[in-house]
Every structure is written in C-alpha cells, then in structure tokens.
Amino acid sequence: MPSLAVSRSVEESLTPQKRRLRSNSTAAPETPISAPTKRKSPRRCLESSPSSHPTVSTRNDSIGPVSNSSKSLAEELSEDFSKKLNWNPSDASQVSAVKEALHVSTSPPTIVCREEEQRRVFDFCKACVEKEQSGSLYVCGCPGTGKSLSMEKVSNQLIKWARDGGFEPPEVLSINCTALTSSSQIFGKIVDNGYVKVKTSGTIAPLQHLQNVYSQKQQSSSSKMLLIIVDELDYLITKDRAVLHDLFMLTTLPFSRCILIGIANAIDLADRFLPKLQSLNCKPLVVTYRAYSKDQILRILQERLMVLPHVVFHPQALELCARIDLPIDSCLQKVAAASGDMRKALSVCRSAVEVLEAEVRDSTNNMDSDTQGNSVVKIDHMAAALSKAFRTPVIDTIQSLPQHQQIILCSAVKFFRGGKKDTIVGELNKSYVETCKSRMIPPVGISEFLSMCRVLNDQASNITHPLTQLSFPAFFLIKTSDQNFYSLLLQGLVKLGQSRGDDKLKRVTLTVDEADINFALQGVRFFRNCLQ
Numbered sequence: 001m002p003s004l005a006v007s008r009s010v011e012e013s014l015t016p017q018k019r020r021l022r023s024n025s026t027a028a029p030e031t032p033i034s035a036p037t038k039r040k041s042p043r044r045c046l047e048s049s050p051s052s053h054p055t056v057s058t059r060n061d062s063i064g065p066v067s068n069s070s071k072s073l074a075e076e077l078s079e080d081f082s083k084k085l086n087w088n089p090s091d092a093s094q095v096s097a098v099k100e101a102l103h104v105s106t107s108p109p110t111i112v113c114r115e116e117e118q119r120r121v122f123d124f125c126k127a128c129v130e131k132e133q134s135g136s137l138y139v140c141g142c143p144g145t146g147k148s149l150s151m152e153k154v155s156n157q158l159i160k161w162a163r164d165g166g167f168e169p170p171e172v173l174s175i176n177c178t179a180l181t182s183s184s185q186i187f188g189k190i191v192d193n194g195y196v197k198v199k200t201s202g203t204i205a206p207l208q209h210l211q212n213v214y215s216q217k218q219q220s221s222s223s224k225m226l227l228i229i230v231d232e233l234d235y236l237i238t239k240d241r242a243v244l245h246d247l248f249m250l251t252t253l254p255f256s257r258c259i260l261i262g263i264a265n266a267i268d269l270a271d272r273f274l275p276k277l278q279s280l281n282c283k284p285l286v287v288t289y290r291a292y293s294k295d296q297i298l299r300i301l302q303e304r305l306m307v308l309p310h311v312v313f314h315p316q317a318l319e320l321c322a323r324i325d326l327p328i329d330s331c332l333q334k335v336a337a338a339s340g341d342m343r344k345a346l347s348v349c350r351s352a353v354e355v356l357e358a359e360v361r362d363s364t365n366n367m368d369s370d371t372q373g374n375s376v377v378k379i380d381h382m383a384a385a386l387s388k389a390f391r392t393p394v395i396d397t398i399q400s401l402p403q404h405q406q407i408i409l410c411s412a413v414k415f416f417r418g419g420k421k422d423t424i425v426g427e428l429n430k431s432y433v434e435t436c437k438s439r440m441i442p443p444v445g446i447s448e449f450l451s452m453c454r455v456l457n458d459q460a461s462n463i464t465h466p467l468t469q470l471s472f473p474a475f476f477l478i479k480t481s482d483q484n485f486y487s488l489l490l491q492g493l494v495k496l497g498q499s500r501g502d503d504k505l506k507r508v509t510l511t512v513d514e515a516d517i518n519f520a521l522q523g524v525r526f527f528r529n530c531l532q
Contacts, residue, residue, distance in 0.1 A: 029308050074259070089353075101307055134256040144341030170224055190210060214258075292341075301321065312376060321382050349385075353379045408453065409493065
C-alpha cells in the first residue's frame with residue numbers, strides 16, 4: 001500500500017509538468033487572441049502551405065460572450081427569445097439601432113468562428129516582431145468570410161501585445177488595392193506614408209528606393225518593423241505578375257523589416273503565383289478562410305443581436321437566413337459563389353427588418369389589428385427578403401406557375417430524392433396524386449396532368465447572363481476551353497422523353513435544381529409541408 005501511495009503522488013506531481021511542456025516551458029507573454037471553443041465546425045476553416053510552421057497551442061480561454069455549453073444554437077436562440085421583450089418596429093430609434101447592429105460596417109466587439117485563423121496570423125506576426133525578421137503571409141477565402149475584419153483585429157492585438165511585452169510596436173500600413181490607379185502605385189503608397197525614413201531623390205522609382213533601403217543596413221538601430229496589410233491583392237495581378245512578385249520579394253531582402261500580409265478572394269491565386277514565389281525563395285505562409293457554415297452564420301448573427309435589449313427575429317427566421325447557401329440557381333452556382341457570405345446574410349436580415357417595417361406601416365394606415373400584433377421578424381418576412389436577394393429568372397418562373405404545376409414540381413423533388421434521375425410519367429402522376437390527397441386537394445386527371453407536364457417541358461424564362469449581359473431562356477452553363485465563354489443550352493423545368501405508344505410511358509426528368517424549387521416555394525406553408 002505505501003508503494004501505491006507513492007506512485008500516486010509521483011503521478012500527481014508529474015501531471016502539471018507534462019501540461020507545462022505542451023506549451024512553452026519558458027515564461028512568454030500571454031497571447032491576447034483567445035483560443036477557439038471546443039465545439040468544432042465540420043467546415044473548419046484552416047489551411048496552410050506545405051511548408052512547416054510553428055504549431056498553435058490551445059488553451060481553455062473563454063471567447064467573450066460565447067459559452068462552451070452543450071446547448072444547441074436553436075436552444076440558445078429560443079432562450080433569448082423567451083427572456084427578452086419584443087421590440088416595436090414602429091419605433092424609429094429601435095429600428096435604427098437594429099439596422100446599425102446588422103450593418104456590415106459595424107465592427108462587432110468579438111469576432112467569433114475565426115479564432116483559429118486569427119491565432120495563426122497573430123503567432124506569425126508575433127514571431128516576426130520577436131526575432132525582428134521580415135516575413136510574408138497570404139490570406140485567401142470567399143467574400144464575406146471575415147478576412148479583412150480579422151486582420152484589423154490581429155493588428156490591434158499585435159500592437160497591444162508588443163507594448164505589454166516590452167517590444168517596439170510595429171507601424172501598421174493598410175492598403176486597399178481597389179483605390180490604386182495602377183498596380184505599381186502600391187510601392188509609392190509605402191514610401192509616401194513616411195514609414196521608410198531614408199532620404200531619396202525624386203528620380204528614383206519607389207520600388208527601386210525600397211529595394212535600396214532594404215538591401216543595406218539601417219543607420220538607426222531603433223527603426224520599427226512595418227506591418228503592411230494589402231487587401232484585394234488580386235487587383236495587383238498583371239500579365240507577368242511582376243508587381244506581385246516584387247512586392248513579396250521585399251520581405252526577402254537582407255535588411256528588410258517589413259511583415260507583408262496579402263488578402264484576396266481568389267483561393268486559386270496561391271496556386272497560380274506560389275510556384276514562382278517559391279523559386280524566388282519568398283513563398284508566403286497561406287491561411288485559407290473557408291465559407292461560413294449554417295451554424296457559424298447563426299452564431300455570428302446571434303452575437304450581433306445580443307447587444308440589443310429586445311427580440312427582433314424569431315429563431316426560425318434566423319435559421320432560415322443561415323441556410324443562405326441553398327437559394328442559388330444551380331446554373332449560376334459556379335459563376336456567383338455567394339455561399340457562406342456573411343455580408344449577404346447581414347444584408348438579408350436588414351431587408352427582412354424593412355419588410356416587417358413596411359408591413360406594420362401599411363397595417364397602421366389600414367387599421368389592420370391582426371397585422372399590428374406582429375412585433376418580430378418571422379419566417380415569412382425572412383423568406384420575402386431572401387427571395388428579393390437571391391431572385392433569379394428560374395425562381396421567378398417557378399413562383400409564377402399555377403398551383404398544380406407547382407405541386408408537380410414538389411412531387412418530382414420528393415420522388416427523385418431516392419437517387420433516381422428519371423422516371424415515367426405514370427409513376428410521377430402517382431406521386432402527384434398522393435401529394436394532393438395528403439393535402440386534401442382534388443388532383444387533375446391523367447390527360448390534364450400530361451398537358452401540364454408538356455407546359456413545364458416547354459417552360460423557359462428569360463435570363464440575363466452576368467458575363468454577356470444578353471437575354472437568353474433558362475440554360476445550363478457548360479464551360480468551354482476559353483474561360484470567357486460558356487455554351488448555352490435551352491431547357492424547360494422538366495424534360496419529357498419520346499414514346500411511340502402510351503404517353504404515360506414517356507421518361508420525365510427534373511432539369512432544375514431541388515434547392516431552387518425549395519427556395520422558390522418556401523414562403524408558402526403548404527409547399528413547405530409538401531417538401532418536408
């Protein structure tokens with residue numbers, strides 16, 4: 001027994017030491033960016049270049065108001081919905097406060113769902129400041145995924161960390177390339193802002209001046225590090241990519257003291273210019289911001305609305321907005337990648353508030369007591385806002401169809417969910433009849449059903465292609481060898497095959513995406529129930 005007690009005491013004494021070894025045994029300044037929560041999204045946003053980089057330590061720090069509880073987001077939203085009082089959409093001050101909280105320019109107090117990416121960028125910058133070494137980093141991801149907002153947060157935290165740790169805080173220069181008249185103007189921006197304090201003659205080009213400065217030892221030993229954040233980096237791309245390469249090459253010069261962070265929406269930009277940079281020995285670290293998932297969008301919306309003292313949205317309305325990746329026409333999905341865009345989600349929420357605001361205003365003028373009782377944004381208001389934001393000709397066509405033709409589309413969606421690509425008209429008619437009977441609606445006869453299928457087969461909606469700005473009927477986009485052109489194929493909403501005998505044996509195929517039908521009809525409760 002004594003030996004057992006001794007072994008237990010030894011284990012207890014060793015456990016804290018093992019935990020210390022997982023982090024750094026030396027006393028280092030605490031990283032000001034909080035650690036991620038234990039909940040991990042299935043679409044975790046973290047990519048890096050193949051080269052090795054310092055690992056990121058994880059701790060059990062809290063992330064502001066975000067809790068580590070095991071409750072689902074829907075449960076938390078329901079609790080907030082029951083605790084707070086409903087707002088008054090006819091109060092101009094309350095409406096203004098809600099719109100301000102949901103505006104894309106309003107910086108939230110905490111940036112959630114991007115803790116891991118912020119930590120990687122911060123650790124990279126911190127290592128450069130500690131060692132007084134230059135370095136480059138490339139941040140890429142879809143629009144509206146929090147890249148620019150995260151860099152602003154990281155730069156502020158880096159300055160605070162440097163002051164608290166006794167290091168010289170770096171100068172921060174933020175450049176948005178959309179404001180440049182030419183790509184080479186970026187070097188003049190760096191020189192003109194006075195961060196490179198060396199006398200220069202007017203005949204030397206800004207790039208050459210920077211190369212000369214960073215190629216010789218600085219006379220002043222107290223020269224600060226320079227953190228350059230270049231947003232919309234893809235605007236610097238030229239045919240030979242010389243400006244892009246020269247910019248990253250500044251970090252490889254022997255006496256360079258600049259930390260370069262490039263931000264771009266194009267994820268494949270790294271694949272296009274990284275091989276050349278690698279050959280020049282200036283390959284940057286790559287951090288990829290993935291599109292937000294439904295749960296992440298819901299979490300961010302919840303964080304923004306927490307500052308308000310009242311309930312504005314019904315939980316189901318927010319959940320509908322979080323499924324923002326669904327209402328995209330499958331034909332245009334490769335052209336307009338709006339999935340997971342937080343800016344689009346905020347815009348839709350603001351639009352839903354305006355829908356409710358207009359509804360209350362109209363009801364006040366018409367003295368409609370039933371409508372005046374609506375004090376929160378419900379699922380119908382959100383559906384109207386989504387329809388306005390993602391409206392496409394295909395969705396317009398579906399919404400304008402007669403009820404029985406819409407039921408046929410719903411029946412086809414349910415029938416093809418099992419993995420089938422096509423069926424015969426007779427089988428689809430059975431599914432249609434079952435749907436009608438389940439909703440207590442008299443179905444039409446087989447001859448009229450065939451007639452409606454022919455109408456859906458011939459149905460084509462005028463659409464304006466975003467690249468050519470020309471009007472065409474509904475089509476599939478098929479990529480050709482030339483990236484600037486697509487071949488256009490006419491199509492209806494369903495496709496009917498040929499049959500020599502009975503028309504009920506004709507093959508029928510659904511040619512529009514299920515997500516488009518769901519989105520077009522989700523504003524009507526009857527069709528929402530049909531599609532469940």
